[in-house]
Amino acid sequence: MDRFIYLTFDGLSRGAVYAAFALALVLIWRAARIVNFAQGAMAIATVYAGYSVSTATGSYWLGFAVAIIGGLVLGAAVxxxxxxxxxxxxxxxxxVVALGLVLIIQGVLGMIYGDDYKPAAAPFSRDGFEVGGVALLSRYDLFVFAAVGAVVVLLSLLFRGTSTGLRMRAAAFAPDVSRLLGVPVGGMLTLGWALAAATGSLAGMLVIPTELGLHPNAMDLLFISAFTAAVVGGLDSPIGAVVGGVIVGLLLSYVSGYMGATVAPMAVLILLVVVLLGRPDGLFARSKARTA
Structure with a gap:
């Protein structure tokens, strides 16, 4: 039972990161109807920038800010x-273009930083608090929950409570009509890419200290898990991305804990296939009106 409790909290911590990255994929899909396969490579590029600044200045938080701002700039530029x-x-x-970007970004990072794994320190302790002899959440886990929760709240407020969010949604779902109404569709599209890339950068900064470290390909497996989370929840649903991230995080934690880490990627792929076959629009997809 103690092991199950530990794996559950570990899965929730993982799931929060997957949820953040899945949110980035959902933002791009809602803005441009594109699954951005370059999201992971873009995220690791900004994470490298952030940790380079942290190493040069000795300030993790300055590097953290540089990574997020770098995500905004890189997303808009792409x-x-x-x-x-x-x-x-x-x-x-x-x-095809997104996959080409992946190869270019990873190649450039490899030439600049090399192909060896570089350590990435966490801003808080990763030692879990013990309750009844069971290690539960750590200070770093609490930081992850707080960061992802803040992003979810801010994005919800943006899309539901501001005119900018309304314009972004209108530009995504009815671009021609939006142009006639004076909405700058191009600008809204750029903003969507920038926000998505910044969210991906946040996920990268949160997950890298828990993995092997910095590497040009470090986000590849995270992308697969986050893409599965987005598909499980529904690519049109931010709430679905969060729920899907939690589901994938728990699945990976349980499978790794009871069956071995080598089986975990296979479990994610099986979940992806099952959802695509059974409910391809995701668990939180809106029902569609019949057209015939």
Whole structure:
């Protein structure tokens, strides 16, 4: 029972990070109807920048701020310079360009920083508080929950309580009508990419201290887990991304704890296949009106 409790809290901590990264994928999907396969590579690029600043200055929080701001800038730049000129007549065009970005970003990072794993320190202790002899959440886990919770609240307020959020939603779902109403669709699209990249950078900064460390490919497995979380919840649902992240985090924790870490990636892929076959629009997808 003690092991089950420990694995549950560990899964919730993992799930919070997956939820943040899944939110980034959902933001891009809602803004541009594209699954951004370059999200992980973009995130690790900003994480490298953040930890470079932290190493040079000795301040983790300055590096943390640089990573988030770098995400905003990189996301906006990718949309303005690259994705805006992609022919969207076929959804595969955006996928191919995003995969090309992955290779470019990872190649550049490898040339600059090398292919060895670099240690990444956490700002708080990762030693769990013991209750009844069972190690539960650590100070770092609490920081992860607080950071992801703040992002969820801020994004909810943005989309539901501000005119900017309303314009972003209108630009995503009815761009032609929005242009006629004076909504700057291009600017809203850029803002969506910037927010998504910043959210991905946050997820990267949160997960890297819990993994092997910094590496150009460090976010690849996280992307698979986060993509599964987004699909489980529904690519159109921010709440679904959070719930999907928790589900994937718990699944990985239980499978790793009881069956071994090598089986965990397979469990995620099986979950992805099951959801795609049974409910491809996700658990929180809105019902569609019949057209025939």
């Amino acid at each position: 949309e303005r310079v690259v994705m805006r000129f992609v022919d969207h007549s076929s959804p595969l065009n955006g996928v």
